[in-house]
Amino acid sequence: MQKDTAVFSLIQKELERQRRGIELIASENFTSLQTMQAMGNVMTNKYAEGYPGRRYYGGCEVVDECEQLAIDRLKQIFNLEYANVQPHSGAQANAAVMLALLQPGDPILGLDLSMGGHLTHGSSVNFSGKLYQPHFYGVGRETGTVDYEMLEAKAREVKPKLIVCGASAYSRDWDYARIRKVADEVGALVMADIAHPAGLIAKKLLNDPFDHCHIVTSTTHKTLRGPRGGIVMLRKDFENPFGIKDPKGNIRMMSSLLDLAVFPGTQGGPLEHIIAAKAVAFGEILTDEFTVYAKQIISNAQAMSKAFNDKGYKSISDGTDNHLLLLDLRNKNISGKKAEQVLGKADITVNKNMVPFDDKSAFVTSGIRVGVPAVTTRGMKEEHMQFIVDSIDAALMNADDEAYLSSLKGKVNEFMTQFPLYPELG
Numbered sequence: 001m002q003k004d005t006a007v008f009s010l011i012q013k014e015l016e017r018q019r020r021g022i023e024l025i026a027s028e029n030f031t032s033l034q035t036m037q038a039m040g041n042v043m044t045n046k047y048a049e050g051y052p053g054r055r056y057y058g059g060c061e062v063v064d065e066c067e068q069l070a071i072d073r074l075k076q077i078f079n080l081e082y083a084n085v086q087p088h089s090g091a092q093a094n095a096a097v098m099l100a101l102l103q104p105g106d107p108i109l110g111l112d113l114s115m116g117g118h119l120t121h122g123s124s125v126n127f128s129g130k131l132y133q134p135h136f137y138g139v140g141r142e143t144g145t146v147d148y149e150m151l152e153a154k155a156r157e158v159k160p161k162l163i164v165c166g167a168s169a170y171s172r173d174w175d176y177a178r179i180r181k182v183a184d185e186v187g188a189l190v191m192a193d194i195a196h197p198a199g200l201i202a203k204k205l206l207n208d209p210f211d212h213c214h215i216v217t218s219t220t221h222k223t224l225r226g227p228r229g230g231i232v233m234l235r236k237d238f239e240n241p242f243g244i245k246d247p248k249g250n251i252r253m254m255s256s257l258l259d260l261a262v263f264p265g266t267q268g269g270p271l272e273h274i275i276a277a278k279a280v281a282f283g284e285i286l287t288d289e290f291t292v293y294a295k296q297i298i299s300n301a302q303a304m305s306k307a308f309n310d311k312g313y314k315s316i317s318d319g320t321d322n323h324l325l326l327l328d329l330r331n332k333n334i335s336g337k338k339a340e341q342v343l344g345k346a347d348i349t350v351n352k353n354m355v356p357f358d359d360k361s362a363f364v365t366s367g368i369r370v371g372v373p374a375v376t377t378r379g380m381k382e383e384h385m386q387f388i389v390d391s392i393d394a395a396l397m398n399a400d401d402e403a404y405l406s407s408l409k410g411k412v413n414e415f416m417t418q419f420p421l422y423p424e425l426g
């Protein structure tokens, strides 16, 4: 067969884009070469509906071993009784949990999307807001941190079946114990969606959600630095308290309800090639090298926060505990949309983001979200954060000067040559 040069030249172009730019999208990262290479393998050819040792297809003995390895490594990372590594994405993991726990129309309570929450936590445009009855808590206008009193009051008012914590654009840690307390009071279960900070939680650099939250979900491609995918986890298995029965009418343990909800509930055949790459990434997370990496993420985020502060930028909650900052650009007289466009011209990639109580729409926004997991993987340390912040500030202060932005792009590209990305790929 002839090589598909149309597609492979685009892949090469994307590699060059990733190499030359400063990647600050907080949900992105660069997998190791071996994790990436594990994705492109013959396991993509295999149908393996079911779980290791109980499949609906023959010839699964090898993928069984590989999926079990991924499960065992994930259990070791977070000290778990149960893990499901099959969800194709974070959204799929959340869909499976809700299918396992809830009946259509049941009330759920999550962080408002416009305050840092995620679409799958009850947004009206998402299955979670269409199938269930969504309610929201928010952050304090002054503090920028989760308003736990509001969360408690809402929980008592709407009696949710499920309280969801975790966020996509929130720079602070969570008080899981406090959420569990009100959940017990109103008869709700708690799901922590740690899609963003999972890599930091894996290394105990943030509060541990597992002892307080009944169920924990995550993506595998953000701070966990694995392939694009999702996972569902339990530290302790337990009997489903809502008396939800499996399709045969039996009361089941949460682990088996979750397995059923992933397959056949929301997915068909698992992506065994991706699961192989998850196993590789989980193996890397168990090393001391990853501990060093996770600590560096936090140091870099702190250094970046200070550098932005020194230049008069405002971040929501005035700083960060994790890997990201949510900047409110209103005092700099530039919208999030414009900032994203302008920075793009200098090969600095960020995403526009609504800030809490934003007066601009989701398409325009008053803020940008900046995260350091990807640049930390490239090898940057605290001292490199100043260059990034200086470059961002210079771009935003010269937003309409095309010649300036183009010369800045040259400097950014030159700077990035210090941090080789996939040099083995030529």
Ligand SMILES: *Cc1c(COP(=O)(O)O)cnc(C)c1O
Pocket (backbone or CB within 6 Å): 027, 088, 089, 090, 091, 092, 117, 118, 120, 166, 167, 168, 193, 194, 195, 196, 219, 229, 230
């Ligand atoms: C990124 C994210 C997800 C969704 O992950 P996908 O893999 O894009 O579906 C879910 N929840 C939170 C909090 C996230 O940040």
